[in-house]
Amino acid sequence: MKTQTCARVIASVLVSLAASSGHADWPQWRGARLDGVSDETNLPTTWSQTENVAWRLPMPGPAGSTPVVTGDRIFVTSVSGSDLLLICASTEGQELWRRTIATGNKDARGDEGNSASPSACTDGRHVWTVMANGMFGCYTLDGEEVYLFNLQDRYGPFNIAFGMTSTPVLDNGRLYFQFIHGEGNPDTREAMVVCLDADSAKEIWKQPRITGAAHENEHSYASPMLYRDEQREFLITHGGDYVMAHSLKDGDELWRCCLNPQGASYHPTLRFVASPLATPGMIVVPSAKGKEVLSLRPNIKGDVSADSAALHWRRDAGTPDVPSPLYHDGLVYLCRENGNLVCVDAKTGTELYEERTTRDRHRASPLYADGKVYLTARNGVITVVKAGPKFEILSQNDLGEAISASPAVSNGRLYFRTFEALYAIGK
Numbered sequence: 376m377k378t379q380t381c382a383r384v385i386a387s388v389l390v391s392l393a394a395s396s397g398h399a400d401w402p403q404w405r406g407a408r409l410d411g412v413s414d415e416t417n418l419p420t421t422w423s424q425t426e427n428v429a430w431r432l433p434m435p436g437p438a439g440s441t442p443v444v445t446g447d448r449i450f451v452t453s454v455s456g457s458d459l460l461l462i463c464a465s466t467e468g469q470e471l472w473r474r475t476i477a478t479g480n481k482d483a484r485g486d487e488g489n490s491a492s493p494s495a496c497t498d499g500r501h502v503w504t505v506m507a508n509g510m511f512g513c514y515t516l517d518g519e520e521v522y523l524f525n526l527q528d529r530y531g532p533f534n535i536a537f538g539m540t541s542t543p544v545l546d547n548g549r550l551y552f553q554f555i556h557g558e559g560n561p562d563t564r565e566a567m568v569v570c571l572d573a574d575s576a577k578e579i580w581k582q583p584r585i586t587g588a589a590h591e592n593e594h595s596y597a598s599p600m601l602y603r604d605e606q607r608e609f610l611i612t613h614g615g616d617y618v619m620a621h622s623l624k625d626g627d628e629l630w631r632c633c634l635n636p637q638g639a640s641y642h643p644t645l646r647f648v649a650s651p652l653a654t655p656g657m658i659v660v661p662s663a664k665g666k667e668v669l670s671l672r673p674n675i676k677g678d679v680s681a682d683s684a685a686l687h688w689r690r691d692a693g694t695p696d697v698p699s700p701l702y703h704d705g706l707v708y709l710c711r712e713n714g715n716l717v718c719v720d721a722k723t724g725t726e727l728y729e730e731r732t733t734r735d736r737h738r739a740s741p742l743y744a745d746g747k748v749y750l751t752a753r754n755g756v757i758t759v760v761k762a763g764p765k766f767e768i769l770s771q772n773d774l775g776e777a778i779s780a781s782p783a784v785s786n787g788r789l790y791f792r793t794f795e796a797l798y799a800i801g802k
Contacts, residue, residue: 430468437794477510507538555614582626688724
């Protein structure tokens with residue numbers, strides 16, 4: 376046990392050191408800090424299918440998962456026919472191994488997603504992956520299976536329209552899941568928050584998550600987030616009409632805030648897809664369907680749904696529907712699903728601009744790196760915008776292949792997972 380604890384501490388320190396250096400791993404969906412921000416510099420601004428491409432590795436099928444990077448290895452999920460795969464590639468662009476996690480892929484809403492949508496995560500020793508059908512596995516970096524089982528066998532059937540696409544959070548040897556897929560019979564549709572020991576998959580705690588949500592709002596496609604500053608830390612879950620915070624120790628609810636109140640104006644399809652942004656001092660909470668965005672204070676308690684003192688600010692309309700918010704240097708960036716970029720002052724919520732980028736579906740979350748904001752459109756066009764209070768497009772780069780995955784950054788390269796291939800952009 377002491378050896379395992381020591382290994383976890385070392386892995387956590389290594390991740391922290393990487394995150395604070397100029398050249399960091401990208402160990403999970405939104406990076407080492409879970410905020411979509413990279414400290415790397417000298418990244419490319421322009422590229423095409425051939426220009427500034429270090430390599431292109433064909434994928435066996437489409438997926439919307441973000442590639443994750445540790446050292447010289449990249450992990451990405453994919454479909455191949457009906458198979459659901461975890462693929463390991465080298466940072467030189469060679470496939471090293473692939474493992475079949477499950478069979479029985481289901482496409483969601485045509486080309487919007489599939490059962491390989493959740494992203495993998497890694498601590499530099501192991502890699503974890505979960506598929507939308509509940510199959511969950513842990514592997515060594517060399518592809519040796521540590522464990523593999525179906526979360527539905529342990530926590531009941533997932534009753535969710537388009538698959539359980541939520542990506543778990545890895546932190547200090549623990550994995551945090553939100554299973555928000557209904558609030559009916561607890562034997563079949565109980566919404567819950569779960570914490571597992573990452574190395575063994577043993578349950579550390581499980582807490583029910585009851586909100587009274589109805590209709591499509593019982594379902595959430597968002598991913599949990601972690602909030603951490605010098606004074607507090609907690610898990611954030613998003614769905615069922617509410618954003619909530621939970622103790623990392625035992626999952627107890629710390630606070631909740633409603634974004635879709637019950638009553639005559641209740642919106643029956645306000646299901647959440649975009650995840651909150653947690654950065655020291657504030658939590659930026661999106662909703663759906665063009666509705667509100669909130670900036671919450673982290674020191675709140677209880678039900679703060681009607682407490683204006685719990686807010687830094689509120690925007691009554693204009694939420695991104697799928698891309699999650701981005702924060703850097705006093706500014707919050709909101710990428711609308713139509714490609715409009717909204718920039719607001721992080722302290723006041725005052726809008727500084729809303730400008731058009733690429734008029735196409737935007738499903739990927741924005742990335743900040745090297746003084747730039749990268750916005751990825753579904754048609755394969757990546758718009759690079761100068762970070763700051765004034766809108767300026769620096770370039771628009773067309774990979775010519777559909778993309779719904781969020782990009783990653785590591786060791787001087789941008790990584791884009793299109794429906795056809797994995798690209799390394801840069802030297």
